[in-house]
Each structure stands twice: as structure tokens, then as C-alpha cells.
């Protein structure tokens with residue numbers, strides 16, 4: 474009993490340390506380590522992914538409770554299609570199952586679901602369920618939860634270049650008018666602000682083709698925690714760490730004060 478109380482106190486104090494007026498507007502997460510989590514326990518990889526969905530729920534809930542406005546999760550990369558067929562099928566099945574299960578949580582918490590990536594690549598069942606939940610939650614205002622599915626940042630940028638090239642060719646825009654704002658408007662993330670905080674779990678310190686343009690000035694936070702073990706307190710720790718950093722955006726420290 475005493476132990477439980479101590480854990481609860483610890484949890485509260487971490488949450489209390491977060492300054493509500495200095496929250497990142499956009500958090501993006503590379504959810505890594507499901508396979509290693511399962512392997513450490515002598516389980517098959519898919520069990521790791523199943524437990525990964527619990528960490529998704531925990532993180533979405535914690536973010537919404539804190540008042541985070543945008544949360545983007547790297548759920549499936551363009552490169553992930555190269556995984557064993559059974560693992561790809563399981564991830565797609567888990568996506569459908571989670572969408573069906575969590576629609577109520579999204580509605581109750583006023584969360585809008587969105588998706589970025591080459592969504593046409595998804596199996597029909599997954600894309601139908603996704604469209605259904607996106608349609609039902611489209612007017613929700615508390616937080617936007619974006620799932621990156623069949624997402625690759627280089628592919629996203631290549632698509633932008635192709636679209637802009639066609640517009641130049643057809644005299645819809647001039648080459649001189651191309652600036653950062655036009656590029657932003659052609660990215661999958663056109664409705665999202667730049668990423669403020671990028672979290673990657675499992676000890677790997679890579680970006681893995683995730684939101685390369687959008688993280689230009691993001692604070693990067695790497696933790697050894699494997700994704701299925703990622704709890705609310707781990708998010709609080711990341712936020713406290715983020716709030717202790719000075720974001721200079723190329724300026725000097727003195728200019729900021």
C-alpha cells in the first residue's frame with residue numbers, strides 16, 4: 474500500500490512540474506522497440522505491437538489531459554512494408570481493431586483523428602475504418618491526433634516537388650513565388666504546425682525518414698524506454714526536459730531575454 478502511494482506521489486509531482494503555459498504545440502513520436510520488448514520476454518514480435526497499442530492509448534490520453542494540441546505518431550513507415558508479411562498483416566489488423574475500439578475515447582475527449590502518408594497503399598479495410606473515424610471526429614477541437622501510415626518524409630518531399638513543378642509548368646505559379654510557406658501548404662502536414670518536440674523510444678537515435686522538413690527546429694528527445702513500456706510519466710519527463718531547454722531558433726541567448 475505504502476509503495477502504491479509513493480508511486481502516485483511521484484506521478485503527481487512530475488505532472489505538477491510541467492508548466493501549462495509552455496507546452497509544445499506539436500509533439501511527434503517515433504514509437505520504437507515493440508519487437509525488442511517482446512523478444513526480451515520470450516514472446517513473438519506481434520505481442521510487442523499489441524502492447525504498443527496500450528502505450529498509444531496512454532500517450533494520447535496524457536497528451537489530451539495536459540492540453541497538447543497536436544500529437545503525431547509514426548505508426549507505419551513506407552519502409553515497414555518490407556517486413557515479414559505476417560507482421561505487416563498484424564499491424565494493419567491492430568490498426569483496424571484500435572480504431573474500432575478507440576473511437577469512443579476520441580469522441581469523449583474531443584480529439585480529431587487525422588492521417589498522413591500514402592494512404593492509398595493501405596488495405597481496403599484499414600483505409601475504410603480510418604476514413605470512417607476521421608469523418609466522425611472531424612469537428613473535434615481539443616487535440617489533433619495524426620497517424621503517420623505508409624509515411625516516408627522523402628516521398629512526401631518528392632511529391633511536393635512534383636506538384637509544384639506541374640504548377641510552374643502550367644503557369645499557375647512562378648518559380649520565384651516558391652517559398653517555405655508554399656512548400657508547407659503542399660506537404661501532407663499542411664494543416665499542422667511545425668514539430669516542437671520529437672520523441673523516440675528504445676534508445677535508437679535516428680530520425681528514420683520522419684517529418685524531415687517539419688522537425689527543422691524541433692527539440693529531439695531520446696529515451697531508452699521501449700515503446701510498450703512508455704507510460705504517462707515518461708511523457709511528463711520528456712516535457713519537463715523540453716521545458717528546461719532554451720529554444721533559440723538561431724538567435725543568441727541574450728536576444729531572447
Ligand code: FPP
Nearest residue numbers: 504505506507508509522525526548568571
Ligand atoms: C516499431 O517497433 C514500431 C512499429 C513499426 C509500429 C508501431 C505500431 C504500434 C505501436 C501499434 C499499432 C499502432 C496504432 C496507431 C494502432 P519495432 O517493431 O521496430 O521494434 P524493434 O525495433 O524492437 O524491432
